[in-house]
Amino acid sequence: MPASLRTTDREDLGRRLLVSSAKASYDPLTEIDWDTPVPTDRYAMPAHRISLYGTYLWDQLTEEQRRELSRQEAASIAVSGIWFEAILMQMLIRYAYHRDPTTNHIQYAYTEIADECRHTVMFARLVRKLDARHYPLDRLAHACGWLLKTFSNGPLTFAAALFVEELLDQGQREVMNDESLEPLMRAVCRIHVTEEARHMRYAREELVRIMPAQPWIVRAVSRIVLAVVAALAADRLVNPAVYAQVGLDPKKAKRVARRNPYRRASAAWLARQAVATFQAAGLIEGPAKRIWRAAGLLTPVS
Numbered sequence: 001m002p003a004s005l006r007t008t009d010r011e012d013l014g015r016r017l018l019v020s021s022a023k024a025s026y027d028p029l030t031e032i033d034w035d036t037p038v039p040t041d042r043y044a045m046p047a048h049r050i051s052l053y054g055t056y057l058w059d060q061l062t063e064e065q066r067r068e069l070s071r072q073e074a075a076s077i078a079v080s081g082i083w084f085e086a087i088l089m090q091m092l093i094r095y096a097y098h099r100d101p102t103t104n105h106i107q108y109a110y111t112e113i114a115d116e117c118r119h120t121v122m123f124a125r126l127v128r129k130l131d132a133r134h135y136p137l138d139r140l141a142h143a144c145g146w147l148l149k150t151f152s153n154g155p156l157t158f159a160a161a162l163f164v165e166e167l168l169d170q171g172q173r174e175v176m177n178d179e180s181l182e183p184l185m186r187a188v189c190r191i192h193v194t195e196e197a198r199h200m201r202y203a204r205e206e207l208v209r210i211m212p213a214q215p216w217i218v219r220a221v222s223r224i225v226l227a228v229v230a231a232l233a234a235d236r237l238v239n240p241a242v243y244a245q246v247g248l249d250p251k252k253a254k255r256v257a258r259r260n261p262y263r264r265a266s267a268a269w270l271a272r273q274a275v276a277t278f279q280a281a282g283l284i285e286g287p288a289k290r291i292w293r294a295a296g297l298l299t300p301v302s
Contacts, residue, residue: 013205014104017198021111026191028122032184038129042182043067044074045175049266051238051257057248065246072242074185075132077171078123080237083137083145084164085116085123090149091157108202115195126188135239144232148225155214155222158207159283160229165200166274167233169193208281223288226278231295234267264296271297 008016043066050070052058061069096109127134137145148160172189175181211219235258243253257263268275275297278284284292292298 008205010206010209011104013202014106014108017108017202018104018111020198021108021115021195024194025115026118026195028118028125028188028191031191032122032125032187034125034129036184038071038131038182038184040064040067042180043070044130044182044185045070045171046178046181048262049171049174051260051263052243052253053260054262055256055260057253057256061246069242069246071130071182072132072245073238075127075130076135076239076242077168077237078126078130079135079239080137080233081164081168082120082123083141084233085120087145087149088161088164089113089116091152091161094149094152095154095157112199112202115199119192119195122188122191126184129184132242132245135241137236137239141232141236144228148229153214153218153222155207155211155218156225156229158203158210159222159226159278162200162203162207162277163226163230163271163274164233165196165203166277167237167270169196169200170270170273204277207277211281211283219282220286223283223285224291226283227288227291227295230271230274230297231291234271234295234297267296268298 047053047066047070050058050066050073052061052069058066092109092113096106099106101107101110136142148156152160169192172193176186176189176193178186211222214222238257240250240254243250275284275292284298289298
């Protein structure tokens with residue numbers, strides 16, 4: 001078994017994660033200075049991660065519009081994060097409902113839910129501070145999210161959680177380490193990265209532990225559903241409504257962004273850690289692999 005897929009004892013891992021949570025958990029309402037105005041002379045995310053970067057529409061924007069687009073896209077990603085945090089919390093509650101709450105394993109599940117509650121408030125405050133509006137998910141994404149949180153099985157709960165958490169983690173690590181970017185964004189990313197590291201280990205180890213024991217039909221269905229979730233989540237990070245905030249036609253800009261090779265390369269780069277885990281675990285095979293490839297998430301990246 002690859003080193004990345006080796007697991008520790010479930011109770012021992014739960015104990016370690018609980019100890020780590022006690023030592024390094026943060027209340028964003030007190031840890032972050034929410035009163036300082038957000039400077040408009042900085043990007044909220046690296047320019048090369050903005051969905052229109054490298055396109056002719058990008059060339060038409062002024063530097064001021066590009067920075068504004070970075071803030072609006074960051075806000076849209078935060079709203080997508082809130083959407084998935086709500087799904088994840090409900091999946092974890094359903095998972096814990098059927099299990100022994102006196103175990104370290106399930107106590108950590110509740111601890112993670114508490115973390116996600118704080119993250120949701122933190123992301124919501126970030127959207128307001130970026131002078132952006134709430135960018136709700138479209139009806140299809142909303143319906144698919146409802147189905148996932150209502151009917152997900154164990155493997156899907158942890159695989160879907162791992163994918164979205166890895167996606168956000170990769171981008172946020174880049175932001176928090178770039179001193180040229182907006183300070184509030186970097187502070188939010190630093191808190192989220194610190195706490196999500198524990199969440200990702202919890203999800204990764206539980207997925208690898210329970211997946212082989214599932215009936216073949218559960219594994220087959222889980223591969224397809226996970227591929228659809230991944231494609232949907234990656235495509236919905238940026239709401240087309242953000243383009244109107246810089247004077248662009250949303251439908252036109254959405255088409256350009258979807259064809260943008262820079263955006264597709266970024267999506268594959270953000271997903272690369274999760275993809276490596278899923279490939280090693282046998283979750284990207286057969287028809288599911290075609291969905292991953294069509295979504296641009298298997299594109300080779302340097």
